[in-house]
Amino acid sequence: MALRIDVRTSLIAETIDFIGFYLLPSALCLLPSAILSNAVKYSPQGGRVDLTLTCQEQEVIFKIKDSGIGIPLEDQRHLFELFHRGGNIGNIPGTGLGLSVVKKCVDVQGGKISVTSEVGVGTTVTVSISWIP
Numbered sequence: 696m697a698l699r700i701d702v703r704t705s706l707i708a709e710t711i712d713f714i715g716f717y718l719l720p721s722a723l724c725l726l727p728s729a730i731l732s733n734a735v736k737y738s739p740q741g742g743r744v745d746l747t748l749t750c751q752e753q754e755v756i757f758k759i760k761d762s763g764i765g766i767p768l769e770d771q772r773h774l775f776e777l778f779h780r781g782g783n784i785g786n787i788p789g790t791g792l793g794l795s796v797v798k799k800c801v802d803v804q805g806g807k808i809s810v811t812s813e814v815g816v817g818t819t820v821t822v823s824i825s826w827i828p
Contacts, residue, residue: 726757726797726800726801726822727746727757727759729793729794729796729797730759730793730794730797730820730822731744731746731759732793733793733794733818734759734760734761734763734818734820735761736787736789737761737763737764737784737787737818738761738762738763738764738817739762739763739764742761742762742763743761743762744759744760744761744762745758745759745760745761746758746759747759747760753825753826754823754824754825754826755823755824755826756821756822756823756824757821757822758819758820758821758822759819759820760817760818760819760820761817761818761819762816762817763817763818764783764784764814764815765783765812765813765814765815765816765817765818766781766783766810766812766814766818767781767782767783767814769782770782770783771810771812774794774810775794775795775797775798776791776795777791777792777795778790778791778792778795779791779795783814794810797822801822801824804824805824805825806822806823806824806825807822807823808820808821808822809821
């Protein structure tokens with residue numbers, strides 16, 4: 696039986712006329728796919744995942760919001776630690792590597808990552824990376 700998740704995307708371009716934006720190719724693929732993978736994995740059947748890409752004056756921001764199980768407050772402090780997995784994941788498979796690898800990629804790019812989450816409501820992950828003029 697296939698899991699059905701509603702994934703929605705949007706592009707908000709306040710300005711796309713930029714001199715240069717450099718993102719390592721591996722990071723370009725890894726960042727959104729690793730976060731989307733978690734969003735889908737931890738969302739219920741029929742859940743929703745929104746991906747928003749915003750290009751602003753000096754940065755690009757992507758936000759992934761899901762209607763998943765959410766992350767308990769005590770686990771949020773350890774989100775980017777290697778092999779850490781939430782206490783409420785039950786039997787959902789995983790390694791605990793995804794967000795720690797994402798965080799390293801964001802750091803290498805000089806970007807920022809933030810996570811807001813509420814158990815039973817969902818999680819929002821926001822990544823912003825500055826453009827290089």
